[in-house]
Amino acid sequence: MSNKLIEKAADNVRILAAAMVEKAKSGHPGGAMGGADFVSVLYSEFLNYDPSDMNWANRDRFFLDPGHMSPMLYSILAMAGNYKMDDLANFRQWESVTPGHPEVDFARGVENTSGPLGQGHTMAVGAAIAERFLVARFGEWMAHKTYAFISDGGVQEEISQGAGRIAGTLGLNNLIMFYDSNDIQLSTETSEVTIEDTAKKYEAWGWNVLTIEGNDIEAIRGALHVAHAETEKPTLIIGKTIMGKGAVTAEGASYERKCATHGMPLGEAGASFDKTIENLGGDPKNPFVIFDDVQALFDARKAELTKAAAAKKAEQAEWAKANPELAAKLEKFFSKETPEFDFSKITQKADSATRAASSAVLAAFAGEVENLIVSSADLSNSDKTDGFLKKTTAFKKGDFSGSFLQAGVAELTMASIMNGMALHGGVIPVCGTFFVFSDYMKPAVRLAALMQLPVKYVWTHDAFRVGEDGPTHQPVEQEAQIRLMEKMKNHHGQNSMLVLRPADGDETTASWKLALENTSTPTALILSRQNITNLPAKADRYSEALQAEKGAYIVTDCEGTPDVILLASGSEVSTLVAGAELLEKDGVKCRIVSVPSEGLFRSQSAEYQAAILPAGVKKFGMTAGLPVNLEGLVGADGKVFGLDSFGYSAPYKVLDEKLGFNAQNVYKQVKELLVFA
Numbered sequence: 261m262s263n264k265l266i267e268k269a270a271d272n273v274r275i276l277a278a279a280m281v282e283k284a285k286s287g288h289p290g291g292a293m294g295g296a297d298f299v300s301v302l303y304s305e306f307l308n309y310d311p312s313d314m315n316w317a318n319r320d321r322f323f324l325d326p327g328h329m330s331p332m333l334y335s336i337l338a339m340a341g342n343y344k345m346d347d348l349a350n351f352r353q354w355e356s357v358t359p360g361h362p363e364v365d366f367a368r369g370v371e372n373t374s375g376p377l378g379q380g381h382t383m384a385v386g387a388a389i390a391e392r393f394l395v396a397r398f399g400e401w402m403a404h405k406t407y408a409f410i411s412d413g414g415v416q417e418e419i420s421q422g423a424g425r426i427a428g429t430l431g432l433n434n435l436i437m438f439y440d441s442n443d444i445q446l447s448t449e450t451s452e453v454t455i456e457d458t459a460k461k462y463e464a465w466g467w468n469v470l471t472i473e474g475n476d477i478e479a480i481r482g483a484l485h486v487a488h489a490e491t492e493k494p495t496l497i498i499g500k501t502i503m504g505k506g507a508v509t510a511e512g513a514s515y516e517r518k519c520a521t522h523g524m525p526l527g528e529a530g531a532s533f534d535k536t537i538e539n540l541g542g543d544p545k546n547p548f549v550i551f552d553d554v555q556a557l558f559d560a561r562k563a564e565l566t567k568a569a570a571a572k573k574a575e576q577a578e579w580a581k582a583n584p585e586l587a588a589k590l591e592k593f594f595s596k597e598t599p600e601f602d603f604s605k606i607t608q609k610a611d612s613a614t615r616a617a618s619s620a621v622l623a624a625f626a627g628e629v630e631n632l633i634v635s636s637a638d639l640s641n642s643d644k645t646d647g648f649l650k651k652t653t654a655f656k657k658g659d660f661s662g663s664f665l666q667a668g669v670a671e672l673t674m675a676s677i678m679n680g681m682a683l684h685g686g687v688i689p690v691c692g693t694f695f696v697f698s699d700y701m702k703p704a705v706r707l708a709a710l711m712q713l714p715v716k717y718v719w720t721h722d723a724f725r726v727g728e729d730g731p732t733h734q735p736v737e738q739e740a741q742i743r744l745m746e747k748m749k750n751h752h753g754q755n756s757m758l759v760l761r762p763a764d765g766d767e768t769t770a771s772w773k774l775a776l777e778n779t780s781t782p783t784a785l786i787l788s789r790q791n792i793t794n795l796p797a798k799a800d801r802y803s804e805a806l807q808a809e810k811g812a813y814i815v816t817d818c819e820g821t822p823d824v825i826l827l828a829s830g831s832e833v834s835t836l837v838a839g840a841e842l843l844e845k846d847g848v849k850c851r852i853v854s855v856p857s858e859g860l861f862r863s864q865s866a867e868y869q870a871a872i873l874p875a876g877v878k879k880f881g882m883t884a885g886l887p888v889n890l891e892g893l894v895g896a897d898g899k900v901f902g903l904d905s906f907g908y909s910a911p912y913k914v915l916d917e918k919l920g921f922n923a924q925n926v927y928k929q930v931k932e933l934l935v936f937a
Contacts, residue, residue: 263477265305269339269554270296270477271540271741274506276338277331279547280351280358281886282525282533287352289361290504290521290529291411292332298499299336301480302407302438304561306488309568311341311562314367316684317594318572319370321387325380326411326440327361328523333370334358338550339558342368345548364683364711372683373711376703376909377817378417379676381437385427386680388435388494388686389655389665393633396660398590401575405488406684408437411801412450415458422673426665427494428466431657435494438486440474444503445810446522474499489742506540507531593631593686596779601628603773604802608765611794614830615720616789617768619647622690626651626663629776633681635665635691636676643692643720643787657855671697675704675715683715687774692718694726695786696735698742708782709745709756715782716775721789722761722830723884724915734907739885742784746859754781756861761786763815763833763854771856774809786830790912793834795854808854811861812872812893816840816884818849824930825879827853827893832882832921839926848930850879858893880930884921899933901925 273296279686281287302322309319324333331351337343343358350356357368371387374380388406395403412883414420427435439458442451459469468490472479480499506522508514510532515521520529534544542549563597580587606624608617625632626648640646645664653662671693678689698705698719708715724734745757757913758778760771768787772803775783795815797804807813815833824843826836833854840850853872855861861869873879878899881890887902894900901920908915918923 261761265553265557266300266477267297268541268551269304269557270300271506272339272542272551272554273300273332273335275537275540275542275547276335278526278533278536278928279332280334282350282527283349284352285525287331287420287525288328288523289331290444290507290518291326291329291440291442292335293505293507293521294501294503295329295332295409296505296507297475297477297501298409298438298440298480299332301477301484303336304557305481306484307367307407308404308568309565311565313569314369316569318576319405319683320407321384322369322407322409323372323375323380323384323387323680324362324409325414326377326409327374327380329409329411330358330360330362332465333362337369339554339576340369341558341562349548372680373546373707376707377411377413378419378423379704379707381410381414381677381862382419382423382673382676382770383683384424384435384437384687385432386677387684388427388432389430389660389677390633390681390684391434392432392660393663393863394593394686397577398586401579401937403434406435408435408458409440410437411440412442412445416454419672419676422668422670423677424462424465424467426670426673426677428462429657430655431466431492432494433490433492436484437494437496439496439498440501441498441515442501442503444517444519444522449521456781459498467495467898468495469498470495471498471500474501475505504531507536508539510535512539523589535869574719589630598777598779599623599629599631599688600633601776603769607771608769610765611791612765613789613829614762614765614768615644617762617765618718618720618772618785618787619644621769621772622648622764623651629688631686632690633663633665635667635678635689637667637671637691637693637697638669640666643694643718645690645692645718655813667691671700672704675701675708675717678715679704679711679713682708682715683711686839688714688716689845690716690718692720694721694733695719695738696721696733698735698738702741705742705745705757709748709750712750712780713782714779717782717784718787719784720787722786723788724903724919725788725790725831725884725912726907727912727915728909730909731906734905735885736905736907737886738884739786740888743858743889746857750781755863757859758783758857759786759859760808760856761829762808762856763828763830764792764801764805765852766802767795767808767856769802769804770808773806788831790831792831793837795833796837808856809860810864810868811857811859812853812855814872815852815854817851820849821853822877823849824934825851825853825873825877826882826926826930827855827879827890828882829855830884835921835923836882836926837931838923842923842927843930848934855890855893857862880926882921882926882935899929901929
């Protein structure tokens, strides 16, 4: 391949990127101009995919970390035929397919939503793990590469430490990352905020590290060949690039390596847009053009890719013919179908903690839901994901035959890796930690909701009943925070997340059923540390718990119209049952409602909602979190008893008594409510 032609393609990317930002009067041209050489080499020579089938499971993936460099990605993908010039000209505009930061769009070659720095390349780690997991089960014929592109900001984000550590520990030789090291940040030069030796850091994590001139075509090509030959380690290519490469002033003087070009159009930053486009070989009056010879280059590459993909698919067809059962399994792994599983066969121990009930479900999944990958942030024996781990093995370098990722103490990294697994496809990602540490995970949870990824979160130790661990470990406001995601709609009009806080062991089984069936959004399971008394059953508790699919349902009821409806989620439901026994002795007619998911309940018909929580009946809610958790359900004429402060350090039974989470206080609160009815 002619280096001159690749250089011309890179200049074409620079022109398009600068033009996009200039026309939008918003964006980040400098980084895109500096990184253009790498993506030009990658897309014209190395990245393997099927242009006629962009969802092909065995394609290489390219994960962009610095989402502000989207003009670079859109420009190179336009050369590949996935965007039109009008799309680029409408950058950052309403209903444009070229938003300011990329949003996952497999059909156009955008593999991940990016923007919050550090998450993009961490998702790439997850995709690389998923690839190794699948290759271990189906064979090296389906092996492919995962490429990532990271910037100075992504390296500085703390999540990069977890991603680098895990990728190195697992020896992900299928992962190749280009570090666009241009020494310029949005507001400073990089040297003003860090003096670290990045190469030594990644070498210490077990990476193969190469340092090159990042705008040198031959150096980039050579580094990629070395990375492809690496069999033991992930590879980091540190490319020393030039921020705003090719930018000049009106007088023709260089305006490269300037902070100003990082975050504003060239014309506003101090460079001349027209002179820069001319300097790069373009026409400033008509910059949205792909040069004829550059287009010919990418058209030829497209033909090569289509032919190569057809050959790989023929190889897969031969494999499938020889291995029909495995082929059927692989097809199912990548389908949107819910895995077949008989939840009714799970027998839960009476009065167990819901984390233990979850463990029983995970143990039952092992060996049956074969593409499930479970992870824990160094808490598997406490969040009880070890129910699954005991029936499999953890991933280690060279061995991905098991199904468990020990992520270490890195909750955000773990959650972002799960997103990458889900984006890759073929696997069902589950991750666990204490609920209070969902705070660490929220940025990745938000991206999962935005990308509509079916990641499952196992969050245990759900309330102040963590007890002696004290307020640092006791979630109070976390439930209110995560339930906001049930109120937030994704761009398809769905609740952006399913949040379930089951009230006993059987409801936990029912909640896991909902989680497994939810293939369009993330699911959170909020689980107790302490044992919970089973809810009363009319006949079969599990069958009755399946009503959780409606988000809220009646656990026990009275004859006729109730005097009061008692509602809660989680362990507080059993507290309401105990309180109702006292109230009923006084002749108070009670209905008890379990509300594992308000978001799911609010998605039901108006008729169903009115049947469960009819207007005109007093309602009392109890929550171990902030009262706002139930205020929308209880209404203005009802009452919620919850916490409005941090927790305290003491045994949980003492806290229940001191804080009023007992039958006697339910009786007291409801009596006061009814007096004023």
